[in-house]
Amino acid sequence: MVTNPQLSSVPHFPIEDEKLRAKSITRRRGGNTANSLEAAQNTQSTDLHLLAVLPNEQSASSKFICESLPQVNISNVSLFRKQHQEAASSYIIQSEENRSRTIVSINQLPEMRDDEFMQQVHSFTGGKEQGWKKAWYHFEGRVPEITLLCVRFLRDQFPHFNISVECEKPERTGMAEVAEYADVVFYSKLWAEKNGYTDARSFLEARRSETRDGAMLCCTWGSGGATAVQKGDDVVWADVKAWQAEGDEQAKVVDTIGAGDTFIAGMLFAINEHCEWSLQRKLEFANGLAGRKVLQEGFGGLGKSMW
Helix, strand or coil, X not given: CCEEEEEEEECCCCCCCCCCCCCEEEECCECHHHHHHHHHCCCCCCCEECCCEEECCCCHHHHHHHHHCCCEEXXXXXXXXXXXXXXXXXXXXXXXXXXXXXXXXXXXXXXXXXXXXXXXXXXXXXXXXXXXXXXXXXXXXXXXXXXHHHHHHHHHHCCCCEXXXXXXXXXXXXXXXXXXXXXXXXXXHHHHHHCCCCCHHHHHHHHHHHCCCXXXXXXXXXXXXXXXXXXXXXXXXXXXXXXXXXXXXXXXXXXXXXXXXXXXXXXXXXXXXXXXXCHHHHHHXXXXXXXXXXXXXXXXXHHHHXX
């Protein structure tokens, strides 16, 4: 899902019926996968595409989204609902007191159906026989039952394509079945904790038997860093601590929105652009990219900061 979030920064979170003046209001383009694509714009040398449900292509909302991702192919790939003018929206209240975020969302766009996804894939990839020889599909797993049908379709019709999925919100229990088809699975700390685990490594150890041969599993743990495991004849593990700016122990957290999406962008870049890197090196790159993201507003210039 692609959203148009409005971020209001306030001194503290307001109590009910309190009138509070915001210090700043920022309009952004959001959405997990779209955020990952924006972060990837600064690193990837490959073509980037966004397959999402958007309002009328001529609407102000769709134009704003397209302009925010100038290096991403949207108009030839996404589904535009002609009868709608507004994209999904989120209103975020961020407290400067403790950096908490409260989010209120609304989405009146009909969700993507599996048959629409299949039609779009055949259309822009050129079909099963004469189409793309290589592609990577990443799913944020908004509607698990639809996502499951989509990944099954790709495995059946385009087995040479790679798939990654995000298991972020534990209430979307159906994503566990989707993960069985993925080459790379990204789990959140919240997902692990809701399943009864207190550390990333033991959680991933339990997930290994539930995923396909050769799969890579990643779990971010906030201030606890991140862990990854590569399945295979020789299982490979990697662990990193939370990234810190060198020589600046007092670096201030500015904007945590999209940090997890940035981590995903970093891992996918490392996997696709640097297959010669070890799993540890890939994890360090993604962790460093996400760490740098929280020290700045938005995603601009992230790629340059890594080199």
